[in-house]
Amino acid sequence: MTTIVLLASLIALGYTACYLAVCAASPWGRCRRCHGRRYHRTVIGTRRDCRRCDGTGIQVRLGRRLINYIRAEYRAGHQ
Numbered sequence: 203m204t205t206i207v208l209l210a211s212l213i214a215l216g217y218t219a220c221y222l223a224v225c226a227a228s229p230w231g232r233c234r235r236c237h238g239r240r241y242h243r244t245v246i247g248t249r250r251d252c253r254r255c256d257g258t259g260i261q262v263r264l265g266r267r268l269i270n271y272i273r274a275e276y277r278a279g280h281q
């Protein structure tokens with residue numbers, strides 16, 4: 203039983219490490235709100251710029267923000 207738990211946590215750790223590596227390599231991801239289309243369709247059919255990504259269609263990945271946060275904390279503690 204312990205082996206299964208250990209294996210599962212190892213896989214989860216490996217997955218997280220891969221995700222963070224991807225985030226470090228390419229910090230920009232597709233906007234989750236507009237799916238990279240940069241705009242939304244309103245009820246009357248007009249286009250409106252996506253507010254989440256400011257009409258760029260891309261946004262900083264959550265993992266990258268986490269990395270930035272950890273980096274800032276690390277720097278703040280080592281001055």
Ligand SMILES: [Zn+2]
Pocket residue numbers: 233234235236237238240241252253254255256257258259260
């Ligand atoms: Zn967007």
